[in-house]
Amino acid sequence: SQTIHQWPATLVQPVGSPLSLECTVEGTSNPNLYWYRQAAGRGLQLLFYSVGIGQISSEVPQNLSASRPQDRQFILSSKKLLLSDSGFYLCACELAGDTDTQYFGPGTRLTVL
Amino acid sequence: AQSVTQPDIHITVSEGASLELRCNYSYGATPYLFWYVQSPGQGLQLLLKYFSGDTLVQGIKGFEAEFKRSQSSFNLRKPSVHWSDAAEYFCAVGGPSNDYKLSFGAGTTVTVRA
Numbered sequence: 001s002q003t004i005h006q007w008p009a010t011l012v013q014p015v016g017s018p019l020s021l022e023c024t025v026e027g028t029s030n031p032n033l034y035w036y037r038q039a040a041g042r043g044l045q046l047l048f049y050s051v052g053i054g055q056i057s058s059e060v061p062q063n064l065s066a067s068r069p070q071d072r073q074f075i076l077s078s079k080k081l082l083l084s085d086s087g088f089y090l091c092a093c094e095l096a097g098d099t100d101t102q103y104f105g106p107g108t109r110l111t112v113l
Numbered sequence: 114a115q116s117v118t119q120p121d122i123h124i125t126v127s128e129g130a131s132l133e134l135r136c137n138y139s140y141g142a143t144p145y146l147f148w149y150v151q152s153p154g155q156g157l158q159l160l161l162k163y164f165s166g167d168t169l170v171q172g173i174k175g176f177e178a179e180f181k182r183s184q185s186s187f188n189l190r191k192p193s194v195h196w197s198d199a200a201e202y203f204c205a206v207g208g209p210s211n212d213y214k215l216s217f218g219a220g221t222t223v224t225v226r227a
Binding site: 004006042043044046049059090092094099100101102103104105106107109 | 117149155156159164205213214215217218220
């Protein structure tokens with residue numbers, strides 16, 4: 001079965017600093033990958049998704065970006081963090097043999113001060 | 114456009130009592146429906162899903178959900194809750210008409226009292 005890793009688990013960053021969050025997937029090949037943000041007391045907002053290496057679709061325009069340098073690696077980045085970027089970031093994947101169902105990683109808690 | 118409404122922000126239930134969480138969706142065709150559970154500080158775990166077929170779906174941890182097209186609902190139920198069921202529950206909808214991207218409800222927090 002697949003395993004989704006996210007790191008770091010928690011992160012505290014000052015406003016204006018850069019960001020890099022990493023998601024890696026084991027146990028599958030060519031998965032569809034997703035980045036979500038969960039703000040306190042709210043549901044999940046889809047930020048980016050990728051159907052393959054180098055292929056990124058953005059759902060919400062903002063100061064975040066995503067990249068997929070390898071088949072099972074998905075990175076969320078920012079050049080300058082805003083206070084509003086604080087939240088819980090979740091990576092999800094769809095498996096090649098179980099499409100249309102998303103499985104989630106453990107998440108990264110980001111606090112921007 | 115697709116969307117999900119979870120009318121109950123917070124539900125408190127006694128251990129051993131039954132639980133029902135409501136979910137109403139908006140989707141232009143036959144939806145793909147999901148329930149996820151999230152413990153504090155953790156990722157989301159898939160409880161069950163509905164794509165087609167039998168409208169009563171069994172999931173993990175003793176949960177079940179019923180798809181009712183006429184009511185645009187997909188309510189989650191458990192006959193007898195355990196203290197470990199205290200968590201936040203999310204309903205989600207997706208499907209081919211939106212490239213299978215999911216839309217989530219705002220969630221329902223379940224508190225279990227002894």
